[in-house]
Amino acid sequence: xxxxxxxxxxxxxxxxxxxxxxxxxxxxxxxxxxxxxxxxxxxxxxxxxxxxxxxxxxxxxxxxxxxxxxxxxxxxxxxxxxxxxxxxxxxxxxxxxxxxxxxxxxxxxxxxxxxxxxxxxxxxxxxxxxxxxxxxxxxxxxxxxxxxxxxxxxxxxxxxxxxxxxxxxxxxxxxxxxxxxxxxxxxxxxxxxxxxxxxxxxxxxxxxxxxxxxxxxxxxxxxxxxxxxxxxxxxxxxxxxxx
Numbered sequence: 001x002x003x004x005x006x007x008x009x010x011x012x013x014x015x016x017x018x019x020x021x022x023x024x025x026x027x028x029x030x031x032x033x034x035x036x037x038x039x040x041x042x043x044x045x046x047x048x049x050x051x052x053x054x055x056x057x058x059x060x061x062x063x064x065x066x067x068x069x070x071x072x073x074x075x076x077x078x079x080x081x082x083x084x085x086x087x088x089x090x091x092x093x094x095x096x097x098x099x100x101x102x103x104x105x106x107x108x109x110x111x112x113x114x115x116x117x118x119x120x121x122x123x124x125x126x127x128x129x130x131x132x133x134x135x136x137x138x139x140x141x142x143x144x145x146x147x148x149x150x151x152x153x154x155x156x157x158x159x160x161x162x163x164x165x166x167x168x169x170x171x172x173x174x175x176x177x178x179x180x181x182x183x184x185x186x187x188x189x190x191x192x193x194x195x196x197x198x199x200x201x202x203x204x205x206x207x208x209x210x211x212x213x214x215x216x217x218x219x220x221x222x223x224x225x226x227x228x229x230x231x232x233x234x235x236x237x238x239x240x241x242x243x
Contacts, residue, residue: 002027003109005186005203006056007034007149010063011041011087012190012241015200016050018219019189026204026215032106034149034186035061035115035122038099039080040237041190042227044087048095060102061115061149062123063087068100072123079234086233109207111145118146118183125150126185129157134164138181146183147203152193154201154214157183171196173213187214191240198241 004023009016023031033056038044040063051058066073066084073081088096104122105114117124119141126148129137138159154169159181169185176182187194187201194201199216206213225238 001029001109001207003205003207004028004031005034005113005147005184005205006031006189007115007147007186007202008036008061008152008188008191009033009038009041009047010036010188010190011038011044011047012200012224013041013043013046013050014220014224015190015217016047018217019200019202019215020050020054022215022217023202023204028204030108031056032108032113032147033058034113034147035059035102036063036149037061038084038087038091039063039066040083040233040240042090042224042231042233044090045092045095048091048098052098057106057108057113058102059106059113059115060099060104060122064099064102065122067096079236082234083237086231090231107143109145110143111147112141112143113147115148116150117148123150126183127151131164134159134166134183137183138164144181147186148183149186149188151185152188152191153185154187154194154196155185169214171199171201171214171216173211176210176212178210182212184212193240 105120157166186203189200204213228238
């Protein structure tokens with residue numbers, strides 16, 4: 001089975017279109033989203049409709065949580081709060097209901113899918129964790145694989161019989177070592193912060209071949225930037241896409 005893992009689309013429908021077209025070309029059997037499907041981007045309704053049309057299984061991100069929890073939304077920075085207010089106004093009741101009922105995590109194929117940090121945090125970041133913290137994290141869930149978003153970064157951590165190691169990930173395919181446990185950060189579809197390029201990124205996991213590949217797709221960035229301006233989103237949101 002081939003699984004596509006997307007994360008942090010953030011209402012960037014142009015980026016999502018490119019990714020979904022590539023996923024179809026690569027013949028993925030299922031698609032999982034690690035949340036933050038909305039927030040920051042100008043086309044949240046189009047994103048949600050596309051995810052539902054493609055039967056994407058998604059967990060909740062902290063921006064979806066911001067739609068559900070007023071107290072959590074109030075803790076976000078001003079740009080995120082303003083973006084979520086605009087996002088809510090652009091979403092249909094059906095899409096809002098879909099987003100607000102997403103689970104905190106999902107289990108499938110000996111893998112755990114979560115937005116923030118395993119085992120089930122929607123809000124905690126995995127920025128440069130220490131080895132001790134990684135040991136505690138790996139001990140907190142039984143699955144061999146875990147995929148987490150939220151950082152918008154690319155990388156992975158692995159645990160074998162002797163050590164826990166970490167590495168950045170380029171746009172490439174890697175073979176997975178038998179008997180090794182992995183924690184993957186698949187980057188971002190709609191707002192990458194991996195310092196490689198601004199392309200939309202996702203991971204393709206071929207279970208039979210025991211490989212995992214980072215895919216990076218060009219898309220119409222300028223259209224997303226134009227729509228951000230037309231729909232009144234904070235200028236910062238566009239600047240993040242234009243580096």
